[in-house]
Every structure is written in structure tokens, then in C-alpha cells.
Amino acid sequence: MKNNLENNKNMKESKGKITWRFSEKILTALLVLMIISSLFTLFSEKNAPAPTIPISQVAKDVNDGLIKKITVKGDSIDVVYQNGKTKQSLKELEASLSQTLTNYGVKPDKLAAVAISVANPSSFNFWLINLLPAVLSILAVLFIIWLLSRQVRGASMQAFTFGQSRARIVDPNDQGQKVTFKDVAGVKEAKEELKEIVDFLKNPKKFIDIGARIPKGVLLMGAPGTGKTLLARAVAGEAVVPFLYLSGSEFVEMFVGVGASRVRDLFKMAKSIAPAIIFIDEIDAIGRHRGSGMGGGNDEREQTLNQILVEMDGFEPNEKLIVMAATNRPDVLDPALLRPGRFDRRVMLDAPDIKDREEILSLHAQKKPLGEDVNLHVIAERTPGFSGADLANMMNEAAILAAREDRKKVSQYDLIRSVEKVMLGPERKSHILSKQEKKITAYHEMGHALVASVLPHSDPVHKVSIVSRGYAAGYTLKLPLEDRRLQSKKEFLDDIAVSLGGYAAEKMIFGDITTGATNDIQVATALARDMVTKYGMSEKIGPVAYDNTASKMAAGTLVVSDKYSSEAISSIIDEEVSRIMSEALERANEVISTHQKALDSLSLELIRIETLEREEFEKFLVLNGIKPKKRSEENLVEEPLTIEG
Numbered sequence: 001m002k003n004n005l006e007n008n009k010n011m012k013e014s015k016g017k018i019t020w021r022f023s024e025k026i027l028t029a030l031l032v033l034m035i036i037s038s039l040f041t042l043f044s045e046k047n048a049p050a051p052t053i054p055i056s057q058v059a060k061d062v063n064d065g066l067i068k069k070i071t072v073k074g075d076s077i078d079v080v081y082q083n084g085k086t087k088q089s090l091k092e093l094e095a096s097l098s099q100t101l102t103n104y105g106v107k108p109d110k111l112a113a114v115a116i117s118v119a120n121p122s123s124f125n126f127w128l129i130n131l132l133p134a135v136l137s138i139l140a141v142l143f144i145i146w147l148l149s150r151q152v153r154g155a156s157m158q159a160f161t162f163g164q165s166r167a168r169i170v171d172p173n174d175q176g177q178k179v180t181f182k183d184v185a186g187v188k189e190a191k192e193e194l195k196e197i198v199d200f201l202k203n204p205k206k207f208i209d210i211g212a213r214i215p216k217g218v219l220l221m222g223a224p225g226t227g228k229t230l231l232a233r234a235v236a237g238e239a240v241v242p243f244l245y246l247s248g249s250e251f252v253e254m255f256v257g258v259g260a261s262r263v264r265d266l267f268k269m270a271k272s273i274a275p276a277i278i279f280i281d282e283i284d285a286i287g288r289h290r291g292s293g294m295g296g297g298n299d300e301r302e303q304t305l306n307q308i309l310v311e312m313d314g315f316e317p318n319e320k321l322i323v324m325a326a327t328n329r330p331d332v333l334d335p336a337l338l339r340p341g342r343f344d345r346r347v348m349l350d351a352p353d354i355k356d357r358e359e360i361l362s363l364h365a366q367k368k369p370l371g372e373d374v375n376l377h378v379i380a381e382r383t384p385g386f387s388g389a390d391l392a393n394m395m396n397e398a399a400i401l402a403a404r405e406d407r408k409k410v411s412q413y414d415l416i417r418s419v420e421k422v423m424l425g426p427e428r429k430s431h432i433l434s435k436q437e438k439k440i441t442a443y444h445e446m447g448h449a450l451v452a453s454v455l456p457h458s459d460p461v462h463k464v465s466i467v468s469r470g471y472a473a474g475y476t477l478k479l480p481l482e483d484r485r486l487q488s489k490k491e492f493l494d495d496i497a498v499s500l501g502g503y504a505a506e507k508m509i510f511g512d513i514t515t516g517a518t519n520d521i522q523v524a525t526a527l528a529r530d531m532v533t534k535y536g537m538s539e540k541i542g543p544v545a546y547d548n549t550a551s552k553m554a555a556g557t558l559v560v561s562d563k564y565s566s567e568a569i570s571s572i573i574d575e576e577v578s579r580i581m582s583e584a585l586e587r588a589n590e591v592i593s594t595h596q597k598a599l600d601s602l603s604l605e606l607i608r609i610e611t612l613e614r615e616e617f618e619k620f621l622v623l624n625g626i627k628p629k630k631r632s633e634e635n636l637v638e639e640p641l642t643i644e645g
Contacts, residue, residue: 059104069115170243179233185363186356201239215345217323222349225389228326242276248285259304267311275320283325364395371411424469442606447505448476458494460629465611496584499524504588528580598624
């Protein structure tokens with residue numbers, strides 16, 4: 001099995017060696033030729049021959065005593081004059097230089113005054129001057145031919161490997177990549193479901209002997225960041241089997257048939273190293289309902305899906321091969337994928353509760369030096385709605401904040417700041433509000449906070465700030481008192497009133513409104529419309545769903561309804577939404593007018609210190625005769641943070 005893994009690994013590495021393109025190689029060759037040509041031209045210019053004179057002129061200059069030295073080089077001579085200049089000339093082949101000069105009338109005493117020497121011709125210079133250009137040209141041509149042939153070989157390799165699987169294989173013996181259930185915090189129910197898969201891969205005989213059929217496929221469903229991929233790797237790590245991982249989008253190419261070929265190669269590879277686990281991430285990329293694609297029933301995506309269905313039907317339960325997949329859109333998957341015999345086991349991964357969040361935080365804090373003041377339970381309380389990926393990112397941001405300030409340990413303050421950074425973005429320190437804008441923002445946020453503190457079914461305020469983060473000039477954080485899976489009509493109505501609290505405070509205090517309430521109004525209106533069209537919380541409409549965003553699958557075609565059943569119903573829905581918003585605004589106005597003194601004192605304090613934590617905020621509430629909502633340590637927090645802008 002180990003040899004097979006190594007062969008597959010080598011095959012993947014060989015695929016990645018083909019990186020250059022044809023044009024890049026041609027440009028490289030041309031660049032090399034240009035450099036060689038430039039160097040040769042430069043060298044030739046530096047070694048240009050001296051001026052040539054006739055032998056008769058040489059004889060005359062010797063008689064005149066102008067020549068100092070003559071060097072004979074074959075049939076040519078180098079003449080060095082008394083002034084240092086050098087000239088060249090050609091001698092007669094049938095006679096020596098002395099005889100030639102004598103024949104031209106040079107006097108013996110003048111000839112004797114000139115130093116005459118004979119130099120052997122240099123073979124290096126001969127090769128350099130005469131043969132180097134030809135040799136370089138030949139080498140350049142051979143280089144281009146080599147590049148072209150390599151390109152052709154690369155294209156041939158690509159043609160043969162185009163339809164092969166792109167799966168990454170995790171060796172179970174690689175301790176650096178091995179993941180077990182101990183490395184996955186939370187998701188207790190999901191791990192219990194998957195222990196049967198691990199047991200089958202380790203000991204299939206007890207299942208086969210009793211006639212039990214282990215699921216061929218396991219579909220992991222959950223929101224992004226809930227740990228689907230990590231859990232699949234943990235199953236492989238617990239069972240000590242190879243883990244073949246790839247994404248659904250890696251199957252599909254522009255050429256028809258490539259995806260199906262890669263599916264066949266994937267299952268062939270997995271069977272050769274069985275027992276093994278195949279994991280397809282984001283399977284909704286290829287597993288959507290057939291018949292609804294733009295390419296009709298013969299498009300590449302549908303062929304790929306058909307091949308997956310065939311392959312999952314084509315192996316026996318005793319082959320020790322498990323197919324796992326992950327998606328956050330199970331509603332769009334083709335029913336053929338979900339029938340028994342394929343992905344017949346579905347495991348749901350919910351967002352972690354407070355205990356799971358604390359476990360996840362402890363897991364990610366193992367390699368980080370924490371300060372003595374760190375309380376992960378408090379951080380878990382402050383992060384309802386966070387996924388495992390969000391919590392990991394939050395711990396990393398806290399470590400970055402500590403390192404930025406040159407501290408060796410992560411403090412509680414770093415963790416608290418990182419929670420707000422992940423939720424809202426970094427502080428916009430450069431965004432400085434004017435004195436008037438700061439005042440308006442303070443009253444706006446305190447409008448939210450005050451209405452939330454007075455209305456009985458609203459969550460208590462956790463923090464109020466006018467420090468800009470992201471797109472928000474200020475924000476109000478609320479936390480629920482207890483675990484809730486359901487939300488009542490009264491709670492929805494109070495939430496809408498809280499959202500309009502900032503709007504009401506601006507209008508009452510300043511006699512005007514700003515764009516700061518834009519997001520609040522949008523959120524409140526959407527919630528009011530959901531109450532009417534989704535939840536049946538309108539007495540006038542009744543328990544009827546008129547959700548205009550709902551979609552359904554009919555006869556294999558995705559149908560989206562963007563209209564209500566009639567114009568009359570649409571009009572009634574708009575009237576009900578308007579009524580809910582108006583009543584919520586009246587309630588917010590009533591709270592603001594009744595407790596205006598508290599609003600003024602809290603807003604002035606917020607202007608002064610810019611941020612009010614829960615303890616300080618509740619002290620001001622008590623001073624103004626408002627009883628804070630009780631927080632019980634026995635209550636667990638699971639509802640998402642509500643952010644009012």
C-alpha cells in the first residue's frame with residue numbers, strides 16, 4: 001500500500017513539472033541570441049584591427065627612422081611607430097621581410113635600427129575570430145530545437161494526464177498530517193455517527209458476518225466553517241487508512257468527458273490502495289439537480305455526476321472503500337445522490353454551543369502562550385453563532401494583536417478585541433468624527449441600548465461603543481439570557497423596536513434624522529416582512545406562507561417565485577409590514593420620551609469615554625431607575641450576537 005501511495009505521489013509530482021509555455025520558451029531563446037550577438041559585437045569592436053598600409057610605405061618609414069618595431073605574424077606584419085601608434089601591412093610570401101624591405105631600398109643601417117621579431121599564430125585567436133560566430137549560431141539553433149521538443153513532450157504528457165484524477169492523498173502514517181477525533185472539538189453527535197464508519201474500516205468482518213451493510217457514502221452537511229473537512233480527515237486518521245481529498249470543482253473542465261474520466265481514475269486509484277476514504281468537498285458543484293443546467297442534459301457537469309453514481313454502485317460493501325462528501329447546500333443536490341446505496345447516511349454539523357465553543361477555543365489555544373487573566377468561558381459566552389473556523393480566526397487575531405504590541409503572552413483584552421475585530425472589522429482610527437457627528441452617534445447608539453434595556457423581551461445590552469469599525473460609526477452588542485431554538489412574536493416585535501431606537505432618539509433629540517439609521521431600517525423591515533410572509537405572525541394574513549424568495553424543484557427544474565398570488569395579497573402584506581413598523585416606532589418613541597434623562601446621561605458618558613461595557617452601563621441604568629435584566633450563570637448562550645448600527 002505504501003508503494004502505491006508513493007507511486008501516486010510521484011505521478012502527481014511529475015504532472016506539476018510542466019510549467020513553461022511555448023511563447024515563454026521562444027522569448028527566452030530570442031533573448032539568449034540577442035545577448036550573444038551583443039557580446040560578440042562588443043568584443044569585436046574592442047578588438048578592431050589597426051589601419052593597413054602598403055609595404056612600400058613601411059619601407060619608406062623605416063628609411064625615415066619612424067618605425068620602432070616590426071612583428072611578423074604569418075603573411076601580415078604589425079608595425080609599431082616611434083610615437084606609439086600601430087599599423088598593419090602585408091609582406092611578400094616568397095621572400096623574408098628583411099629581403100623585401102631591402103628590395104624596396106631600405107638601407108642596412110636603418111633596417112638594423114628596427115627590432116624585427118616573428119610571432120607564432122595563436123590558435124585561440126583563430127578560433128575566436130573565425131569560428132566562434134558559427135559555433136554560437138549552431139548552439140543557439142540546437143537550444144531552440146531542444147526547447148521546442150521539450151514543449152512537445154510536455155503537451156503530450158498533458159494530453160495523457162488530462163483525464164487523470166487530481167486528488168491529494170494523505171498518508172495515514174504521516175504524523176504531521178494525521179488528524180484524529182481528539183483534534184476535533186465539539187460535534188459530539190457527528191463523531192458518534194462516524195465511529196461506525198471507523199469500526200467498519202478497522203474490523204469489517206463483524207458487520208459482514210451478521211449481514212449488516214455499512215453505508216457506502218456519508219454526506220456531511222453544515223454551514224461553512226463547522227469542520228466538515230476536518231471531521232472527514234479525522235475519520236481517516238482514526239481508521240489509519242489513506243485519505244483522498246479533492247473539491248467538486250476539480251472534476252469539471254471545458255472539455256466534455258474529462259470530469260467522468262477523472263471520476264473513473266479516482267475510484268481506480270482508491271481501490272488500488274483500499275481500505276481508503278474518498279472525500280469530495282463542495283459536492284454541490286457537480287451534484288446539483290440534473291435537467292436544470294444551461295448546457296441541457298448532455299453537459300459536462302451532468303456527465304460527471306452520472307459517472308459518480310455509476311462508480312458508487314459499482315463497488316461492493318466488502319471493498320473497504322468509503323465515499324464522504326461535504327456541502328452547505330444539501331437542498332440543491334440531486335435525489336439520486338441521496339438514495340439508499342449511495343449517500344445514504346447524512347450527518348448534520350450545527351454551529352457549536354457554548355460548551356463546544358469553549359472546547360474549540362481550548363484546542364486552538366494549546367500552541368499559544370496565554371496570560372493568567374485569560375478566561376475562555378467568558379470568550380465562549382461572547383461568541384454565540386461563531387463557527388469553528390471563526391473561533392480559530394479569532395484566536396489567531398488575538399495572537400497577532402499581542403505580537404504587534406511586543407508582548408509574549410495573549411491576554412484576555414486581546415481576545416476580547418479580536419472578537420469585535422472578527423465580527424465588525426478593525427477599528428477605523430483614521431475615521432475621526434466631528435463633535436456634532438460624535439454626539440449624534442452617541443445618542444443613536446444609546447437609543448438602541450435604552451430601548452433594549454426597557455422592553456421585556458429584548459436581549460440585554462453587552463457593550464455600547466462609538467468607535468468606528470467597518471462601515472459602522474458605532475455599534476450596540478446584545479447577548480441573550482438563555483438558550484433559544486425558537487423565537488416568539490413578542491421577541492420579534494421588541495427586536496424591531498430596538499432597531500428603530502436609534503432612529504427615534506435622533507428625531508426626538510435633534511429634530512432631524514441622518515443616514516445612520518439606514519441599516520437599522522433595512523433589518524427591521526426584513527424582519528417584519530418575514531413575520532408576515534414566513535412565520536404566520538400576522539392576524540390579518542393568518543398562518544399562510546407568502547415568502548417571495550422561496551424556491552422549489554419541480555420536474556427537475558428550479559422554479560423561483562418572485563410574485564405573490566395576487567395584487568390584493570401583496571397590498572395586504574405591505575400594509576401589515578407598515579403597521580408592524582409603525583407600532584414598533586411608537587414603542588421606541590415612548591421608551592425614549594419616558595427615559596430621556598437616562599438617555600442624556602448615558603449619551604454624555606459615552607461621548608466622554610467612547611465605550612461602555614455591560615457593568616458600567618448597568619450602573620447608569622440603576623442610577624436612572626431602570627432595573628437591569630438578570631444574567632444567570634446557569635443559562636447557556638447560543639443565540640447569535642445582535643449588532644445594531
